[in-house]
Amino acid sequence: MQPWTSAPVSALLSAVALTACGDSSAVNAAGAGGAPGADTGYLTELVTRDDYTSLAGEGAEVKYLTIVDGREPPPVFAGAACLFQNTDDYPYHLQFLRTFPEYAALAPERYADMVLRRASRVMWGGGLKLYPATPHPLTGAAGVLAYTVYSEAAPDELLTVGDIVQADRRLKGCSPFAERFLVFSPDGSAQSAAVQAIAGELVAAGVALVDPDTLLSGLSAATYSEGEAYGYLKIVDGAAAGSAGPRDVLVIDAAPSDLGLVAGLVTRQPQSLASHLNLRLREKGIPSAAVPGVFDNSVLRALAHGLVHLTARGAHVEIEPARLEDAEAFWRARRPPLGDPAADLEVATPAALASLGSADVAAFGTKAANLGELSRILPEQNRVDGFAIPFRAYADFMERRGFNAEVAALLADPRVFTDADTKQRRLSELRGRMRAAEHLPEFGEALEAAVRQAYGAAGLVTRLRFRSSTNAEDLPGLSGAGLYDSRSGCLADDLDSDTLGPSACLSQEHEAYLRAELERRELELAEHPDRSHLLPIIEDLEQDLTEEKSALLAVRRVWASLWNERAFDDRAYYGIDHTKVFMGVAVHPTFVGERLEAVALTGLEPDAPEPLVRVVSQVGEVGVAEPLDPTASPEILTFRRAAGGTPSEVTLVSPSSLAAGGARLWSDAALNELAGLLFVVQDHFAASVYPGLVPLSLDVEVDVTMDGRTVIKQARPYTP
Missing domain, CATH: 4.10.860 (DNA Excision Repair, Uvrb; Chain A)
Incomplete structure (x- = not known):
C-alpha cells in the first residue's frame, strides 16, 4: 500500500485531479445488504462477501471513508457511518467525492484537510484488502481483511491509540461480513514505526494489529498443475464434487477421480502428481494444488460463491476477489474456438431414428443423428428403435409461451455472471416455469402421431425414454456429457381423464x-x-x-434441462451464444431391469499397433456415467483388436465391488459380441461421420437388457 507523507500527498492527488467524474453505478445489485443500491457508486455497509467483491478495484482493494467522533459529519454521509466506494470506478477518494454536487470542484489540498490532517479531519479514509494466507494475530486463523487509516507523516499528525480504536470500531460496525477477521495494518514507514510503540495498548483495546511486511496473499501449497484461473469459488465440505463446472474454482477435501472440467482445483489432502486427473488438468493449463488448511481459512469462506482469481505457482497459491471484466477477458483468451452451433428450425415434424444421419444434426441434434447412424449399421437387436423430436418444437414452445423474453432478461442481468447464487436461482426459476407451462396443443397431437407410427397402439402404454439431443453436445471437443437430463414418460397417462396413478405403462x-x-x-x-x-x-x-408418468411433462423437463446450471456454465466457457442452442429429443422405449450398464472408450493409445478399448461396467441399474450408488466401484476392463476382429490382450484392471467374488461381469461370449459391435461402430464413425477427427476416439454407452441383448444406445467423440 502506498505510504502517505506530507509532501507527496498533494503530488499524488494532483495526478488524479482531473475533471469531475460523473455518477457511476456500483457493480453490486440494488437492494443488497449495504444499500443504498446500484446507482450510487458506493455502499454504506459490507454485509456480505458480495458487497465487498462488487466494489473491489484493481488488486481487490476497497477504499472507504467513515465519520470522525466529535466532528460534524459531511453531508455526503446522509446519516450513515461509512461509505465504501466503487473502487473499480473510483480508485481514489478524490475522484469518488467529486461525484457529489457539494464536492464537484474539490481540490487536493481541501481533501487533505478533510481526511489526512488532525486539526481539520472530518472523515477517516483508507483502504481494505483481503489476505487469505495471513494468520489472524489474535486467533491464529488463516485469512484477514486488513485496513489502513491514512494520515500525514509529521510526528503530530501520526495516529494515536484513540484514533485507531475509533476507526477499528467504526469499520467493524460497518463490515459485518468481516468483523471476525478485520485487522489494522499501518500505512507507510512512519506509521509503522509509531505503531510499534503503542502496539500493546492497541491489543489491550481489542485492535488486531498486523505488520504490513507480514501480509501474505499466497497460501503455502503443493502445486501439481501450475497456472491461473478465474471462476466462482465452490467450497465442498463433503467428498463429492457435485455440479462443479468449467467456471468453478473447486475447493474439496480430496481430488475426485471422475472430476469433469473445472476452472481450478484446490484440495486439502495431497494429490498424485501422475494421476489421470492432473494429467488432464496440466494439458489444459488448469491450476491444481493442495493446501493443508484450506477449509479453515476465514477469507476463503467469506469469498465462497463469488468470482475469484486463482494462481498456483510452485509452493504458493493465491485466491483473491476478481472483477468480471478481467474474468471475461481471461475466458475469451482461453476459450476453444468452437463457434455457435448451427440450427435448422424449418423441420417441424418428428422423424424415425432409422431415417436420420449425420446430415440431420442441425435439425435434431447430435445424439439423435448419431442414433440414426447406429441404426444403419447395427443389427436390430443391438440398437434402439424410436424417433426424434426436432428443435422446432422447442423453439415454438419457448417463443409462444413467453420464455424467450425471460431468457433475454436473464442474460441481461450482470449478477447472473458474477454471483453464483443469483445464477442458480434465476436458472432454477426458469426451469420450474418451463416444466409447469402448458404444451402447445399441436405438439401433443404430433407426439401421439409419432408414437403410434413408431410402435402402433401399444406405444401409448409403452414407457418411453425422452433423451436430450442438443446442437451443443456430442461434438468434437465438446461432449456435453451429463449436462442435460433424460426422463421417462407414458403417453397414455396424458390421454386419460385423470392424474391418478399408477402409470398406465x-x-x-x-x-x-x-x-x-x-x-x-x-x-x-x-x-x-x-x-x-x-x-x-x-x-x-x-x-x-x-x-x-406424463410423457408431455417428461418432454418439458428435458427441454428445461437446456438451462441446467452446469450446461449454462459449459456454454459460457466455450463462448457459445445461449440463444443459438436448441433442444431436440430422442425417444425410444425405456430399458427396465438392465443386467449391465457400461461405457466403452475406443481408440485409446492410438500410437500402439492396435489401439486400446476401455470398458467401464456396473451391474444392474446402478449406472456408470452417473452412478446411483457412489460407494460402488465399477469394473474396468481393457482389450485390443485381434486380426480376426475379436478382442485380444483382455485385462481385468479392477473388478466391480458389486460382483460376486470379484468375478468378471462380461463372459467370454458376451465380450466377443460387445467387441465386435464396438469395432463396427468405430470403423463406421471414423469413415463416414467424423472423417476429419484423426485419430478418432469414441465414448459409447452400452446396456445389457433384461432379456440379455447388448444394445448400443449412444456414440459420440471422446477427447482423451
Whole structure:
C-alpha cells in the first residue's frame, strides 16, 4: 500500500485531479445488504462477501471513508457511518467525492484537510484488502481483511491509540461480513514505526494489529498443475464434487477421480502428481494444488460463491476477489474456438431414428443423428428403435409461451455472471416455469402421431425414454456429457381423464421388478442408515409404483434441462451464444431391469499397433456415467483388436465391488459380441461421420437388457 507523507500527498492527488467524474453505478445489485443500491457508486455497509467483491478495484482493494467522533459529519454521509466506494470506478477518494454536487470542484489540498490532517479531519479514509494466507494475530486463523487509516507523516499528525480504536470500531460496525477477521495494518514507514510503540495498548483495546511486511496473499501449497484461473469459488465440505463446472474454482477435501472440467482445483489432502486427473488438468493449463488448511481459512469462506482469481505457482497459491471484466477477458483468451452451433428450425415434424444421419444434426441434434447412424449399421437387436423430436418444437414452445423474453432478461442481468447464487436461482426459476407451462396443443397431437407410427397402439402404454439431443453436445471437443437430463414418460397417462396413478405403462413385469428393487433398497438402508444416497433412489422407486408418468411433462423437463446450471456454465466457457442452442429429443422405449450398464472408450493409445478399448461396467441399474450408488466401484476392463476382429490382450484392471467374488461381469461370449459391435461402430464413425477427427476416439454407452441383448444406445467423440 502506498505510504502517505506530507509532501507527496498533494503530488499524488494532483495526478488524479482531473475533471469531475460523473455518477457511476456500483457493480453490486440494488437492494443488497449495504444499500443504498446500484446507482450510487458506493455502499454504506459490507454485509456480505458480495458487497465487498462488487466494489473491489484493481488488486481487490476497497477504499472507504467513515465519520470522525466529535466532528460534524459531511453531508455526503446522509446519516450513515461509512461509505465504501466503487473502487473499480473510483480508485481514489478524490475522484469518488467529486461525484457529489457539494464536492464537484474539490481540490487536493481541501481533501487533505478533510481526511489526512488532525486539526481539520472530518472523515477517516483508507483502504481494505483481503489476505487469505495471513494468520489472524489474535486467533491464529488463516485469512484477514486488513485496513489502513491514512494520515500525514509529521510526528503530530501520526495516529494515536484513540484514533485507531475509533476507526477499528467504526469499520467493524460497518463490515459485518468481516468483523471476525478485520485487522489494522499501518500505512507507510512512519506509521509503522509509531505503531510499534503503542502496539500493546492497541491489543489491550481489542485492535488486531498486523505488520504490513507480514501480509501474505499466497497460501503455502503443493502445486501439481501450475497456472491461473478465474471462476466462482465452490467450497465442498463433503467428498463429492457435485455440479462443479468449467467456471468453478473447486475447493474439496480430496481430488475426485471422475472430476469433469473445472476452472481450478484446490484440495486439502495431497494429490498424485501422475494421476489421470492432473494429467488432464496440466494439458489444459488448469491450476491444481493442495493446501493443508484450506477449509479453515476465514477469507476463503467469506469469498465462497463469488468470482475469484486463482494462481498456483510452485509452493504458493493465491485466491483473491476478481472483477468480471478481467474474468471475461481471461475466458475469451482461453476459450476453444468452437463457434455457435448451427440450427435448422424449418423441420417441424418428428422423424424415425432409422431415417436420420449425420446430415440431420442441425435439425435434431447430435445424439439423435448419431442414433440414426447406429441404426444403419447395427443389427436390430443391438440398437434402439424410436424417433426424434426436432428443435422446432422447442423453439415454438419457448417463443409462444413467453420464455424467450425471460431468457433475454436473464442474460441481461450482470449478477447472473458474477454471483453464483443469483445464477442458480434465476436458472432454477426458469426451469420450474418451463416444466409447469402448458404444451402447445399441436405438439401433443404430433407426439401421439409419432408414437403410434413408431410402435402402433401399444406405444401409448409403452414407457418411453425422452433423451436430450442438443446442437451443443456430442461434438468434437465438446461432449456435453451429463449436462442435460433424460426422463421417462407414458403417453397414455396424458390421454386419460385423470392424474391418478399408477402409470398406465406399468406392466406386471416392471412392477415386479420395481417392488423387488424397492424391498432390497429398503433393507439395505435399514442395515446401513448412513447411506443417504439410498433415500432418493427409494423415493423414485415409490413414485414409479404409485404415480402417473406424463410423457408431455417428461418432454418439458428435458427441454428445461437446456438451462441446467452446469450446461449454462459449459456454454459460457466455450463462448457459445445461449440463444443459438436448441433442444431436440430422442425417444425410444425405456430399458427396465438392465443386467449391465457400461461405457466403452475406443481408440485409446492410438500410437500402439492396435489401439486400446476401455470398458467401464456396473451391474444392474446402478449406472456408470452417473452412478446411483457412489460407494460402488465399477469394473474396468481393457482389450485390443485381434486380426480376426475379436478382442485380444483382455485385462481385468479392477473388478466391480458389486460382483460376486470379484468375478468378471462380461463372459467370454458376451465380450466377443460387445467387441465386435464396438469395432463396427468405430470403423463406421471414423469413415463416414467424423472423417476429419484423426485419430478418432469414441465414448459409447452400452446396456445389457433384461432379456440379455447388448444394445448400443449412444456414440459420440471422446477427447482423451
